[in-house]
Amino acid sequence: MPQQYKVDKAKNVEEIFEGSTGFIFTDYRGLNVEKITELRKELAKMDSKLTVVKNNYVKVVAKEKKYPELGENLIGPTAIAYSNKDISEVAKFLFKFSKDSVLHVKGAFIDGQVFNATEIEAFSKLPGRNQLIAMLMATMNAPMQNFVYACNDVIGRAVRVLNAVKEQKEKAS
Secondary structure: OOOHHHHHHHHHHHHHHHOOOEEEEEEOOOOOHHHHHHHHHHHHHOOEEEEEEOHHHHHHHHHHOOOOOOHHHHOOOEEEEEEOOOHHHHHHHHHHHHHOOOOEEEEEEEOOEEEEHHHHHHHHOOOOHHHHHHHHHHHHHHHHHHHHHHHHHHHHHHHHHHHHHHHHHHHHO
């Protein structure tokens, strides 16, 4: 029979897994308290969190949920960054943060798939949800905007022709 505090810890990990769209596994060895606090504050601004977990608890919850094998993501000290919004923004931030610190991104579990470090790095370079929406809106707006420019150009040309005719008549008189 497992001890109650272990059951509680496993339930905490289970709650993290249930309320999030994706998880990024990191190795936080070498980060001091100031850096971890800074990292957590920046993640909080993105409605994300960073939690240090025991690998065994994650393995138990993943097995119960019938997730695929998380493999190398659960070797060594592990902190999980998770969000219930756009996980790609979290991935971008973690790779940016890791350039200036000893934080190491091990991999991720997103939408039922396990990614290694190189795959999640490639994922982090893709445009995020907000960027994709902006690109879509710009594409949808372009035909109307071009139509307005074309209409203004016709009017502008007519005004320039009339102005040239006026100047020509003034010179002739």
